[in-house]
Amino acid sequence: MPNIKSAVKRVKTIEKRRALNASQKSALRTAVKTADTALAGTEVETAQAAFQAASKKLDKAVTKGLIHKNAAARKKSRLAKKLNALKAEA
Numbered sequence: 001m002p003n004i005k006s007a008v009k010r011v012k013t014i015e016k017r018r019a020l021n022a023s024q025k026s027a028l029r030t031a032v033k034t035a036d037t038a039l040a041g042t043e044v045e046t047a048q049a050a051f052q053a054a055s056k057k058l059d060k061a062v063t064k065g066l067i068h069k070n071a072a073a074r075k076k077s078r079l080a081k082k083l084n085a086l087k088a089e090a
Helices: 005-040 044-064 069-089
Strands: none
Touching (some): 005 069, 044 069
């Protein structure tokens, strides 16, 4: 534990940010996984809604600096590709 007052404050704020980031990243992964399973099914409307939710979470994660913008674009692109394939077969 640091002795300097400002360093003690930094440790506290860093811990808060780390916990918040971990929570948001976990929610992001859950949303992407939910969308992936919905896209593996046959319900187009459910898959569409799950894709939109995951897409929104990915965009928010980029603006908050949780993930790189290219990583989010790659994940959204892969999900969109699966959604288009599902729409085409339906």
